[in-house]
Amino acid sequence: DGGITQSPKYLFRKEGQNVTLSCEQNLNHDAMYWYRQDPGQGLRLIYYSQIVNDFQKGDIAEGYSVSREKKESFPLTVTSAQKNPTAFYLCASDDGRRDRTNGYTFGSGTRLTVV
Amino acid sequence: AQSVTQLGSHVSVSEGALVLLRCNYSSSVPPYLFWYVQYPNQGLQLLLKYTTGATLVKGINGFEAEFKKSETSFHLTKPSAHMSDAAEYFCAVSGLSSGGYNKLIFGAGTRLAVHP
Numbered sequence: 001d002g003g004i005t006q007s008p009k010y011l012f013r014k015e016g017q018n019v020t021l022s023c024e025q026n027l028n029h030d031a032m033y034w035y036r037q038d039p040g041q042g043l044r045l046i047y048y049s050q051i052v053n054d055f056q057k058g059d060i061a062e063g064y065s066v067s068r069e070k071k072e073s074f075p076l077t078v079t080s081a082q083k084n085p086t087a088f089y090l091c092a093s094d095d096g097r098r099d100r101t102n103g104y105t106f107g108s109g110t111r112l113t114v115v
Numbered sequence: 116a117q118s119v120t121q122l123g124s125h126v127s128v129s130e131g132a133l134v135l136l137r138c139n140y141s142s143s144v145p146p147y148l149f150w151y152v153q154y155p156n157q158g159l160q161l162l163l164k165y166t167t168g169a170t171l172v173k174g175i176n177g178f179e180a181e182f183k184k185s186e187t188s189f190h191l192t193k194p195s196a197h198m199s200d201a202a203e204y205f206c207a208v209s210g211l212s213s214g215g216y217n218k219l220i221f222g223a224g225t226r227l228a229v230h231p
Contacts, residue, residue: 004158006158033218040124040223042205042221042222042223042224043205043224045218048218088156090158090159092158092159094219101147101209102164103149103151103161103207103209104159104219105161106151106158106159106160107158108157108158109156109157109158
């Protein structure tokens, strides 16, 4: 079945470390997104990519970096510059239609905790 | 530009009671509207969507929503709540706009609690 796979499900990071969250999709979708979710704050967009080798900052990109070297993959690195990285991270994709009539498909998330 | 407002961050209902989750949107172009559900420690799952055509949209798990252009609303309803409906629900809007890249805009979410 087609879908989005996020790994790992749970991740623990020591302060000062960089960590990379994986997001892979086999839906042949052009666009991919990373969101951060904190209790009571809904979804906040970190980065998005419309096409391979291109990506744009979202609303809260500081302290994060991404790459899009393959259509299927959009990894997110949480750097040591991110002051409060403990959160639930969601990856999503869509087929790239400008009107977004099909909505997004989401992965199952990665919960990152700083220890 | 589009925006979404979900009225009520928490809603509590009894099992078997009507579920009503409110969503109002703002859009300068004909909107496409979505409801997603999120169970604890899971991703978001599409419940239903409105693009064009019939304004009453039926989704999974017995949910439905009605697009009311005059009220700029897209409220989610279910006639009889089940314990398994306890989750967080997100309303989202999109739409075709000239130029640029159109993303889904999400509301802040409504947490639904169902008690016996």
